[in-house]
Amino acid sequence: MQGFTQPLFSVDSVLFTVVDGRLKVLMVKRAQSPYEGLWALPGGYVDVAQDVNTEATANRKLKDKTGIEPTYLEQFKAYSGHERDPRGFSVTLAYFALIGYQDAQSQIATVEQAQWLDVASLASVSIAFDHRQIITDAQQRLVQKALYSMLPVYCLPAQFTIGQLKDVIETLIGRPIQRKSLIRRIESADMLEELDEMAITGKRQAKLYRVKAGAEVHHFQRNLEG
Amino acid sequence: MQGFTQPLFSVDSVLFTVVDGRLKVLMVKRAQSPYEGLWALPGGYVDVAQDVNTEATANRKLKDKTGIEPTYLEQFKAYSGHERDPRGFSVTLAYFALIGYQDAQSQIATVEQAQWLDVASLASVSIAFDHRQIITDAQQRLVQKALYSMLPVYCLPAQFTIGQLKDVIETLIGRPIQRKSLIRRIESADMLEELDEMAITGKRQAKLYRVKAGAEVHHFQRNLEG
């Protein structure tokens, strides 16, 4: 086949959610060397007997290490080089995932070594490998997508109000947006459906929405202001 | 380290150029099994003794197999699974590259097994692995980027006219655009500089432009019409 060493190949996932106006990332405490005891992204090696592809690896490792099955998962970026793992040249394929906080909490409860860390406070946390850089890059991608797509709906539970979606988008992009602009985009995207139920989040009740079955993430022709 | 088989990991590049209103992709004829004699993307295995990361692998393999050093190279997407290579579970990390046709021709001359294939005519060509799918995906990405960024400048030689850039963009996105819109975008992107020289491509001479030294690919807030 070939005469020289193959790089060590792994898959890692950056699973984000938004809660109380803060962006959180799910991390696990490493049980083994290297970087034992440090926080790391949930991930691991492909099991060629079990995984049909690397996306399956990402989902399996998330489920095994944290209990969570994300509502959104997309391939993000590969990181490679000699420096990122003391064991030698390695490649990790990073996936980018989203889930609503409440949906996650019902799945995560029993797994103690998995925790939501505040992305804004990561500077004071010890992080394994180059996972700090991966999180930073993934966050930038999430912010960009929040400006031109409906992706942020996957940071919410299955049913949500426009006000909750507005809060999530504002948290992601770090500045307020016009509710009117969001409503116009929801209408033109045709990706959500209005439910009969209402939610009591403020004084007046708000309409509840959910993602239409089989809907693709809508991309707009124009960004929200960056 | 770990007790089970690692997937076979490789790096492939989709190098595009535009010539005479046609999108071309650079492919090489496979000299060995599997898929001996079929066209494949230039790529190969990481040499951990030589490559600092997978981008270095992409550049090295392009240089070795085709003689070309692209002016633009970005990581694109990983493809994985049991089906894509008869030797077993494999992962290939695909890069996406651009070069001006004239610049490429001066480098490619001596390598005979590398050829520019017309992307619109690939249906009638026998292609190895899942490289046909990779090319299709990369083309879609290129079209999207042509709609919201200045990326198409890297399909041209170092010096070019607005008319040539317009032709390239129209080839990529498959429909005419307004010259006026392109000029407005060039001015607001602030990524090109006007040269003193003029080019004779039609009746009236046209100003020559080049990419400013160290310029980043500009992204616009709005797409050209899709």
Place this chain on the structure above:
DNA sequence: CAAATAGTGTCTATTAGACAATATACA
């Protein structure tokens, strides 16, 4: 001057931002 390509001026269409106006629910 006619023809062809390069480049400019300007009007329209679309959609995001701003913010006023109205609606609803509850104390």
Place this chain on the structure above:
DNA sequence: TGTATATTGTCTAATAGACACTATTTG
């Protein structure tokens, strides 16, 4: 009824499309 949140109406700003107009070069 007053207040807070939800929702709608409408004006402005920014930028892409359309297209007429001017400029340059060659035959």
